[in-house]
Amino acid sequence: MNRSASTDVVSMPSGLDDLRREITRTDRELLALLNHRARLCRQVGRVKSAADQAVFKPFREKEVLEGLVAENPGDLPDDHLRTIYREILSSSRRLQQPQKAVYLGPEGTFSYFAGRELLGSSTDFEPCPSLETVFAAVAGKKADLGIVPLENSLSGSAGQNLDLFLRYGVHIQAEIYLRISYHLVGAGTGLAGIQTVYSHPRAIDQCAAWLSSHLPEAHVVFVGSTAAAAREAAGRPDCVAVGHRQLAAMFSLNLLAGPVEDAPDNWTRFIVIGHQAPAGGSRDKTSILFTLPDKSGALVSVLSVLARGGINMKKLESRPMRSEKWQYLFFADLECDLSDDEYADLQAELVENCQTLRVLGSYPAGLHLNDC
Numbered sequence: 001m002n003r004s005a006s007t008d009v010v011s012m013p014s015g016l017d018d019l020r021r022e023i024t025r026t027d028r029e030l031l032a033l034l035n036h037r038a039r040l041c042r043q044v045g046r047v048k049s050a051a052d053q054a055v056f057k058p059f060r061e062k063e064v065l066e067g068l069v070a071e072n073p074g075d076l077p078d079d080h081l082r083t084i085y086r087e088i089l090s091s092s093r094r095l096q097q098p099q100k101a102v103y104l105g106p107e108g109t110f111s112y113f114a115g116r117e118l119l120g121s122s123t124d125f126e127p128c129p130s131l132e133t134v135f136a137a138v139a140g141k142k143a144d145l146g147i148v149p150l151e152n153s154l155s156g157s158a159g160q161n162l163d164l165f166l167r168y169g170v171h172i173q174a175e176i177y178l179r180i181s182y183h184l185v186g187a188g189t190g191l192a193g194i195q196t197v198y199s200h201p202r203a204i205d206q207c208a209a210w211l212s213s214h215l216p217e218a219h220v221v222f223v224g225s226t227a228a229a230a231r232e233a234a235g236r237p238d239c240v241a242v243g244h245r246q247l248a249a250m251f252s253l254n255l256l257a258g259p260v261e262d263a264p265d266n267w268t269r270f271i272v273i274g275h276q277a278p279a280g281g282s283r284d285k286t287s288i289l290f291t292l293p294d295k296s297g298a299l300v301s302v303l304s305v306l307a308r309g310g311i312n313m314k315k316l317e318s319r320p321m322r323s324e325k326w327q328y329l330f331f332a333d334l335e336c337d338l339s340d341d342e343y344a345d346l347q348a349e350l351v352e353n354c355q356t357l358r359v360l361g362s363y364p365a366g367l368h369l370n371d372c
């Protein structure tokens, strides 16, 4: 969209005191409006609780945000508007009912930062020791939402998730794509004298060329997460960790170098899981898991149903089924809202052609966030 800033220079005060008076007056207006919005949201919360509906409504949030971005005159850049609204929406959910979101911890992992980007800081985040405990907490209603890494643009799928979807009845609510950029953090002040580099194996792998050219003598130690690596490096000036740059502030470390990844165009897709399928919304995205009968043309017939329905398949991946050797499970992303009534016949046809079919969720297509 082509927009120009709408600064009305004529009616703007110009002296510092006058400008500040005008800002104070504007803040009072914003305060009244934010309080009005909060009252409305509390009211929405009472309606939802009476109807046993989930607090988090990702399709509605997308509508709210896209509506505002479309009408934004542009003095406030769109990314600032989104950041402000991330927190307004987060507060509004909390006013309805505090939301607990679990993630693969400890605090400071990329899953943690993805969760904060998606759900804002009025959410109660709680780390879990494994992906399985994230799924179990959501399925067992010990948490409202879970944040899970699904795939990385360089390293591919985090395959274990697909198995966990088979074992736990959770639904995908939302997704977000986060650029993964690594930094070197440590208690020292430079690279000289560094003996040990701590990180998760994937982070070490994605920074291998940088590490071997800048720290060729250092000993590499794999740990369970980038955040655990920062904890190891804390207080030891001859050690560094590879991870999110904000780990420096979180663990009182120095930012020693970065970005240090070998391929800068590195993205991870995170999903939010919950106990209910998100309702309503636009024709966005649906993820399905299916198995096929053991006969010729089985996969083609499923693909033909999708092709006849004009559905664009964005991803198809097969994984071995853990319960039966040489049997495979397929994960697909479809560019449509399969929960919409218009797809009822098509879904019935899919069920006919699959051995088993699970719709993991229809949810709004996520944004790519470059810097978080």
Ligand SMILES: C=C(O[C@@H]1C=C(C(=O)O)C=C[C@H]1O)C(=O)O
Pocket (backbone or CB within 6 Å): 041, 044, 055, 056, 057, 058, 060, 061, 064, 088, 089, 092, 093, 096
């Ligand atoms: C207010 C609502 O609840 C939540 C908060 C929203 C908001 O503040 O606009 C939008 C969607 C929900 O995640 C709602 O469902 O409308």
